[in-house]
Amino acid sequence: MDAQSQARESSPPPQPGGAAQSGGPPSSQARPLDIDQLCIDTIRTLSIDAVQKANSGHPGAPMALAPVAYTLWRDVLRYDPDDAHWPNRDRFVLSNGHASMLLYSLLHLAGVKDAKDKRRLAVTLDDIKAFRQVDSKCPGHPEYGITTGVETTTGPLGQGCGNSVGLAMAGKWLAAHFNTPDATLFDYDVYTFCGDGDMMEGVASEAASVAGHLMLGNLCWIYDSNRITIEGHTDLAFSDNVAARFLAYGWNVERVGDANDTGRFAEALKAFKGAEVPTLIIVDSVIGYGAPHKQDTASAHGEALGEEEVRLAKRAYGWPEDAHFLVPDGVPEHFQAGVGARGRALKAEWDILFKTYAEKHPDQAETLERLLKGELPVGWDKDLPSFPADAKGVATRESGAKAINAVARNYPWMVGGAADLSPSTKTNLTFDGAGSFEAEKYGGRNLHFGIREHAMGSICNGLTLSGLRAYGSTFLIFSDYMKPPMRLSALMEIPAIWVFTHDSIGLGEDGPTHQPVEQLLSLRSVPGMITLRPADANEVVEAWRVIGGLRHQPASLVLTRQAVPTLDRAVYAPASGVAKGAYVLADAKPGSTPEVILIGTGSEVSLCVEVFETLKADGVAARVVSMPSWELFEQQDQAYRDSVLPPAVKARVSVEMASAMGWDRYTGADGAVIGMHSFGSSAPIKDLMKKFGFSPDKVLAAARDQIKKHGSKATESAK
């Protein structure tokens, strides 16, 4: 069965007569058969039926937004259902991700092909029937990578809005870099559906402010203003003049008084196309439109309507009440005659354009193809520096500056910036031609997110989803402000890069509001994300070698404000061990079982080395393990892990200026964990080291104590 015939399964057109076509909630007036209306009501009823069958989900928004979504997709969206990855497609983001059935219905009716198997639809009717079931293509919220056509994972409110700003920025950047006077490879638009929640969440406010500042004329948010939230009417908690607010952000604002007024909505879309700044289209809608007892109430939001109400809603639409998952003949055809015909033609034109382009500009074309495939540039790491031993050393944020510049210089589509902290986080790209990304200069590679960490995270996800290699940077403490998009980068398995400096109480005088304690653990706990806290300049370089090479995982790089010694790698093991997460940096008696293992990360590794040297001078066979990444270490096989941390050696001390939580895994229950058990304090670093016990004498004492405690046992087991 081919995709078309799959889409066509099921039966006769419904008997019309029912819903009014616009205005308030439908009454039972008669209505002429209208193929557009039939399409719209198909979207509605598919959504209703799927939620009802799952007995779980959100029917209200799809019922309300079906006319808007239909109009956008059928008449405007530049999208080739045969190639959902066409680089110049318009992007459609459903920031109100709970309305997932709206998107699944659209993908189904548009006949979008599965990117991995084009003989198959991205969303079949069977997939819709398996809405919210195990391993379904139609999970509860849209998930990037699960369902072709889902541009980004949404559900946590505001994130899709932020992502869409990143997608729009990427469009501008790609245009600036790859368009030529005779070849417009990139001019795509980004359409984002959003709801009251998106309008209230701070991350979307931040993102809107960025988009207005950057004059992203390719961005259009369509705000479903239904005046209903879970607790009831928006009167309870929300009385912004949203239009005025967005004008204040520098947006163009359009208003559509009735979601069913597709003509007015089409006009608003035209206004967007003519605008040179982002556009907000406010659409007044009725949540659960058509369900006589539930429409315009919170109960239409997040639960199945119930059999009887489903029946009544269908009656209101003039739909056969006993039909389930009905796709009337002619509906997919009509829908596809719009979006499909338009998209295929545009894509075909684009292919021809690109062929010519590739002939004229083979290098540019190759770069672009590599970018779009998520491949790495050849030689991206060739200029990574190495650092000579230096007892005084440099802050890892400083060596980080050198490393990021060395990478970015050979990674033409790496872009990034900070939440107004680049002079502190040292992430600015300083080589010739790097430039700043600004409203009139969209080719710049340094992004200025302003003091908006949360939007930075969400925007970086959008950029990364577009094929750019994006990084966002701030102080480690403020990772708390941007955790939600960091988590989503891991869930989406995209290689976003997060650079955090000022990584411990070592930042000194700014005090406990700025000193991270538990943030490192928080990063490590995100499934799938790689966190690296390098010990010195050469470990920073190796950390970048790991990060740059990632293709399906985000990474967090954690750097110091304060100087740390650059270890002498002729004396200690090479920093390439970073790739394995943990490695033996120093062994007093190589080949023999160590009496005690000192495990450190980041700035505490040099402290461990200092203690190691003291112990060595005393004839103690100590070992130092540098452990920049728990995640990478856990990926190693048991033999390697045991070689670094021999199970027989129970005398272990971990040293890290962060929450002690989680270290028991590596020290064992009877090992010593030197970490933070409280918040930090405002004082110069030397005083803080003393106050919180990160001094050579404390570590030395712990090591001796461990040897005493485990000495005999260790020896015994090692025999």
Added chain:
Amino acid sequence: MDAQSQARESSPPPQPGGAAQSGGPPSSQARPLDIDQLCIDTIRTLSIDAVQKANSGHPGAPMALAPVAYTLWRDVLRYDPDDAHWPNRDRFVLSNGHASMLLYSLLHLAGVKDAKDKRRLAVTLDDIKAFRQVDSKCPGHPEYGITTGVETTTGPLGQGCGNSVGLAMAGKWLAAHFNTPDATLFDYDVYTFCGDGDMMEGVASEAASVAGHLMLGNLCWIYDSNRITIEGHTDLAFSDNVAARFLAYGWNVERVGDANDTGRFAEALKAFKGAEVPTLIIVDSVIGYGAPHKQDTASAHGEALGEEEVRLAKRAYGWPEDAHFLVPDGVPEHFQAGVGARGRALKAEWDILFKTYAEKHPDQAETLERLLKGELPVGWDKDLPSFPADAKGVATRESGAKAINAVARNYPWMVGGAADLSPSTKTNLTFDGAGSFEAEKYGGRNLHFGIREHAMGSICNGLTLSGLRAYGSTFLIFSDYMKPPMRLSALMEIPAIWVFTHDSIGLGEDGPTHQPVEQLLSLRSVPGMITLRPADANEVVEAWRVIGGLRHQPASLVLTRQAVPTLDRAVYAPASGVAKGAYVLADAKPGSTPEVILIGTGSEVSLCVEVFETLKADGVAARVVSMPSWELFEQQDQAYRDSVLPPAVKARVSVEMASAMGWDRYTGADGAVIGMHSFGSSAPIKDLMKKFGFSPDKVLAAARDQIKKHGSKATESAK
């Protein structure tokens, strides 16, 4: 030396002649001696000198804002320096907390007394000289509890703004509850200084939207618009029309074109006093005002000016260039003649008013006193229910609803709400008279935060700082959106309450975007916060008994969406063990050493019990430990901890549907940790339990495996 004379230490007035009094940066024109200007320049030079001495800090904002701060404090603020805790004082919040020296200078010059020792100034000149040093009263950012007069800990941008909305809401609530027609006990105003960062951070946007919605006419934000951020000019990243934005939130907006124009600022403050909605006063200022080479540049923001520039700035002010920490004679007196005289008189009036009030309304007065002291109401826990055994059981969010209502009914100043999720988190107070807190009805106890988790957290902190017992609630996954204020509640040691439901993959179909995995660990890792994940209805009650009783620690309560059995407490141990964090719930052979220990939390405890019964039937001496709180367990003495988890018993299995990280501490390195190692998935709960291995057979297999692995050893050690 008494406080006054301390404030008066140091010497002759400076030779005037220097700064222009308003307009742009000062030139070297002559200037008449003006006591107001002298006060303003004292604030500036104290700030400059302190930062220079520490060689660390932020001089630019205090230099710019001194005239504004001076005018507010001297001429308007209702504040008694002798009693910084006077309940009806106006609140002053420095949301741009990096400008801490501004606040310390004000507290010093106003002669504010240390609340713990009124013979002492809250901030002496010596304290200022020890700015940013170990255990100083003047840490890098203002810290609540460290320095009298600091109303809230600020520094992470946007938080002070959010807190101030909570403080203003509390003012309205207190007025609604305690004012009578003849006694206005509460009519305080809240003044908040904020900067460009606050204007950009989403949390402040959310909070502003809430404040506008609630028409908080007692709230005034004073926005220091200096057009400079760390990366450079605000043109780089910020072009909101801030005035229009705030009008859109429903605020009154005033503009002061020059921070030195104290007359215009005074007018703006008058306009605020007349407004019935919150007011934003936008003050155009020059960062680093007076420093000839650094003013109006980013370099004036976050580092010491340098000796030479300090000298030049002083010259521009007409200040003795060699004087350091100079407080000219007459300056404290003049400052205190304003704020002190006014505040003392108002406070004295208030005391008389309250005395009469207490005679007329003794119960109300007692309630108020208890509230203000942070004491608990008598009998607050007397109606806490107990639940009979019930195999089918209820969701802990449902038993949570009963418990929170039972507590709040007898806790008259407990208020709270959800981020638009109360029908799901079940935190609504439903008893008679609870009502909703709304613009015209400020006495309500149910708060409606809208879909704004971050502001909710920050507002709850403000409410808690005001003596109210505030809770905020959302799904556990969205704790990520509000981590920064949760952290601050712990840092400030205030008893804010966070209620999180939908606490695991057990929420089912909403899928991985909504299923917490690492959030529980994230809560546990916040120093000082108590996290509780109760196993059944009776543990929920005991968790509330713990939480209600906290006075200096925030708590997070973590509850299920799905039903869990109510355990038969006649068979298993009483739920009162919750208070100890972990307790032996079931022991197959009490008195003997168990062969294996199953440790569970929350919804997984009943799974452990099920496996326990199977093992018991097989004659295995298993034990079940219910461990609702790591933090409480860690507070117990070693003997108790060993009695629950005997060190000799190495065969251990922990079961928790959350990140496995951190469990090694309780299972030991060779125990079994059954947890989540990936994100969840969208499907019905029963399918997810199977997919992710939370089934009786998996736990049973792990237990048997542990017994096999450790059996002999355990027996041996126990001998």
